[in-house]
Structures are given as structure tokens and as C-alpha cells.
Amino acid sequence: MAGKLMHALQYDSYGGGAAGLKHVEVPVPSAKKDEVLIKVEAASLNPYDLNIQKGVARPFLPRSFPYIPGIDIAGEVVAVGPGAENFKTGDKVVAVLSASSGGGLAEFAVAKKSFGNRKNILITAASGGVGHYAVQLAKLGNTYVTATCGARNIEFVKSLGADEVLDYKTPEGAALKSPSGKKYDAVIHCVRAPGIPWSTFEPNLSENGKVIHISPSPGVMITFAVKKLTFSKKQLIPLIVTPNGEKLKHLVNLVKEGKLKTVIDSKHPLSKAEDAWAKAIDGHATGKIIVEP
Numbered sequence: 001m002a003g004k005l006m007h008a009l010q011y012d013s014y015g016g017g018a019a020g021l022k023h024v025e026v027p028v029p030s031a032k033k034d035e036v037l038i039k040v041e042a043a044s045l046n047p048y049d050l051n052i053q054k055g056v057a058r059p060f061l062p063r064s065f066p067y068i069p070g071i072d073i074a075g076e077v078v079a080v081g082p083g084a085e086n087f088k089t090g091d092k093v094v095a096v097l098s099a100s101s102g103g104g105l106a107e108f109a110v111a112k113k114s115f116g117n118r119k120n121i122l123i124t125a126a127s128g129g130v131g132h133y134a135v136q137l138a139k140l141g142n143t144y145v146t147a148t149c150g151a152r153n154i155e156f157v158k159s160l161g162a163d164e165v166l167d168y169k170t171p172e173g174a175a176l177k178s179p180s181g182k183k184y185d186a187v188i189h190c191v192r193a194p195g196i197p198w199s200t201f202e203p204n205l206s207e208n209g210k211v212i213h214i215s216p217s218p219g220v221m222i223t224f225a226v227k228k229l230t231f232s233k234k235q236l237i238p239l240i241v242t243p244n245g246e247k248l249k250h251l252v253n254l255v256k257e258g259k260l261k262t263v264i265d266s267k268h269p270l271s272k273a274e275d276a277w278a279k280a281i282d283g284h285a286t287g288k289i290i291v292e293p
């Protein structure tokens, strides 16, 4: 990249609003110690950026002029500086840039290595009542989602946003192996008990990978305790949801905004609720089973 020019937006003094911004061609920055160079795919604006231009933090921010504003970015790592080797070119990342140097409204930006690497998440039984929400919520959190489900639901789970989907009845699916070789930072394990043993998860987890187990059995609790007591970096975390008004409100808002959808497997009148019951026992729903009074 050395010597290459890029398109950026910058300003030379405090104030001036939108008219104070100039389109310029400047050299692509280089990644120094503990930094990576990111090809910016999106930058978002914050009131914070506007305030820096107004001069509310003068003389500390910006550190110098001309200044390229913008600190929230998402993009792809294209070069890695010394000391930032835990990233590699091609990593999809989100970053908050240093406010003193800014740099987001440009084709390329440098970020310190402490930014958030995009997390890899595995969601098992992604076609089910819990799993189909988990996939959508994980995608809203900008994670890379691998999902498991039966062959008949692969296209459905992709349509929820999953990046890669495994048929749980194939050898790769049963072994939870990511088709692109990813290790999972977190697993949201939605398969019913007896589910999948720790020994299947373990080799697929990243160094600090966690399995969130929503169907905890006595065996799960023992593994949880053993991992805790041995200070294992890889952990099994049992989770039982407790109703929380604020969080439910947040979910309802996501539904209203069209960001989260409920997929209905089947609807049953209350007079035939036994059918819904039997279907739930069967364990092959796609989405939620509903009873209507």
C-alpha cells in the first residue's frame, strides 16, 4: 500500500459544519506497532464526531489538522503491523478508532489491535423455537454465524442470516466442524437434552470459547463445575432465562422494527391443544408452535 493514494474526507479547522469538509486524496496510512490497516466497508457517524469539529474538546481533539473524522468503522484487515499478529489479512472486524487521530471517513484506516474481532458463533438446532431467534440476534450483533439443523431446513436457516449451515445428520454436522475451518468463540447450544457431549464441542472452540447450554442436566452441571475448578479457558455455561421486562421490551421493539421475526411452525386452537403438545414432544418443529384460544 506504501505510496498509494486513497479518497478521504477531512477538515482543516474547527467549525464549518458540512461545508467545512473537503474531499481529498491522501496517502494510505500504514500499520505501525500494535496496529492493523483496515479497508473500510462502512463508517458510522456519531454526535461525538460533530462535537469534535465544533471544538468542544479543543485543544486536545483533534490532535492536529488536517483531521479525517469518523471513529466507528467496520471492514476487512488488509495489513498487520508488528505486535498485532493475532489478526490476519481477511479478518472482518469492527473498530472504534482513536478520537485524537480519527480516520474513519476514508477508504482505509489504521486501528489499534484492541478492537473487536468479529466473533464466530455456533448455534445448534437453529431451526427450532429458540434457535431461530438466536441466529437473528447473533446476526444483529454482527457475528459470523455457523448453524446446525436438519437437511430440510438448511435454506430456511440461511434465510435467517446464518453464514454457513451444517446438516446435523452428516459426519461434519455431527462433529460441528465449521465448513470454513472457523473455531467458535461462543456456542449457543439449543439442541434438547441429552444433546451433544463436551468432547464434541471442545476441539471446535477458540482458546477462550464458551458453550452456553440452555438445557442443563446434572451431567452439564458437573462439566460446568469441573471447567470452573480447573480454571479452564474453555467453559460450559448453563443458562436458564429469567423473565426481565426491559429485555422483553427490547425484543418486542426489534420485532416492531422488523429486525427480528417469529417463525410459526403451526397454530392449534385451544380445543386441540393436545396436537400442539404432541408436536412439541416430537421435537421437529421449525420455529414456534402456537396455541390460540
Ligand SMILES: NC(=O)c1ccc[n+]([C@@H]2O[C@H](COP(=O)([O-])OP(=O)(O)OC[C@H]3O[C@@H](n4cnc5c(N)ncnc54)[C@H](OP(=O)(O)O)[C@@H]3O)[C@@H](O)[C@H]2O)c1
Binding pocket: 124, 125, 126, 127, 128, 129, 130, 131, 148, 149, 150, 151, 152, 153, 168, 190, 191, 192, 193, 213, 214, 215, 239, 240, 241, 242, 280, 283, 284, 285, 286, 287
Ligand atoms: N434455558 C432456558 O431458559 C430455555 C428456554 C426455552 C427453551 N429451552 C430449552 O431449549 C431447548 C430447545 O428448545 P426449542 O423450543 O428451540 O426446541 P424445538 O423447537 O423443539 O427444536 C426442534 C428443532 O431442533 C432440530 N434439531 C433436533 N435435534 C437436532 C440436532 N442434534 N442438531 C441440530 N438440530 C436439531 C429439529 O430439526 P429436525 O426436525 O430436522 O430434526 C427441529 O427443527 C429445549 O431443551 C428447551 O427445553 C431453554
